[in-house]
Amino acid sequence: MRSTHDMGGDPEAGPIDRSQHQLDDWEILADALNQVAGVKGIKRTDETRRAREEMDSKAYLSLSYYERWIASLETILVEKGFMTREEIDRKVAELEEKWGEP
Amino acid sequence: MAHEHGPGEEHEAGPRHELSHWAKRAYAMRALLIEKGVVTEEDIRQQAELTESRTPANGARLVALAWTEPEFKARLVADPKKVCAEMGIDATTLNEFVILENTDRVRHMVVCTLCSCYPRPILGRPPDWYKSFNYRKRAVNDPRGVMREFGLELPDEVEVRVHDSTADMRYLVIPARPAGTEDLSVEELEKLVTRDSMIGVMDALPAVPE
Structure with missing residues (x-):
């Protein structure tokens, strides 16, 4: 069975949406973090691609483009021992505290 | 202002609870990579600038x-x-x-x-x-x-x-x-x-x- 990401030639396809969205700050950051990680030799493109491609089907189809990038970068950073998921959880809580309540 | 803060800068201003789960984790990973000395804020800023210039x-x-x-x-x-x-x-x-x-x-x-x-x-x-x-x-x-x-x-x-x-x-x-x-x-x-x-x-x- 084909993986979800392997979608070339899938007959279940519709018209192409040619509209362009303005990137949010977090998307620019996601892009920059991925590029920096590549330039610094932390990961190669095929490694983040692999991490993206092995995401479960539901997540792959429901996350936005740069959300998939962040998820795959996290997988690689954790696999390679740069940080743990728990550290990221704690940092998110810390940042939420700093950003204040909505 | 959508771009008041560049991607290499700390987001001091709140509230940013409207960010999605994964967007928050991007900021967290960024902070951890800098704290651990893997990359610098300047590295990230320069990369974002290079990307914009292409x-x-x-x-x-x-x-x-x-x-x-x-x-x-x-x-x-x-x-x-x-x-x-x-x-x-x-x-x-x-x-x-x-x-x-x-x-x-x-x-x-x-x-x-x-x-x-x-x-x-x-x-x-x-x-x-x-x-x-x-x-x-x-x-x-x-x-x-x-x-x-x-x-x-x-x-x-x-x-x-x-x-x-x-x-x-x-x-x-x-x-x-x-x-x-x-x-x-x-x-x-x-x-x-x-x-x-x-x-x-x-x-x-x-x-x-x-």
Whole structure:
């Protein structure tokens, strides 16, 4: 069975949406973090691609483009021992505290 | 202000609880990478700036010169990365970089069916439609239908070759030079070379009559 990401030639396809969205700050950051990680030799493109491609089907189809990038970068950073998921959880809580309540 | 803070700067201002789960984790990873000394804020800022500076204008320069100087085109096709370096375009992050030339009989179209691989140093970030599931699905088995949606009706006798990009292989299409552009300067020609024509889903813009 084909993986979800392997979608070339899938007959279940519709018209192409040619509209362009303005990137949010977090998307620019996601892009920059991925590029920096590549330039610094932390990961190669095929490694983040692999991490993206092995995401479960539901997540792959429901996350936005740069959300998939962040998820795959996290997988690689954790696999390679740069940080743990728990550290990221704690940092998110810390940042939420700093950003204040909505 | 949407861009009050660059991606390399700390977001002091709240509230940012409206961020999605994964967006928050991007900021957390950024903070941890800096705290651990893996990268610096300056590294991230510089990378974001470099990315912003890469636009389809780079590709348009290559194409306009290829149209006007046969010797340049021959060198570009033979060793694209070397020619990019000479032109001040840093394409060193591309492993293999292949130039495809459209002719009257053969047209090339580029896709990344598995994700979004794209010649970023030459064309900047890929457009949203290039990354869309429908383009990734249809480019390989319905390229003529895709081109028709972009406004291009191809005669049946024209062969279409679709190139599927990979982490190690990126492509740039040299579209056909529009008719009636013999007297235009390289700078004027550059304006006719659109991003979509260098992906191969469209022709270059027609010359504007005086």
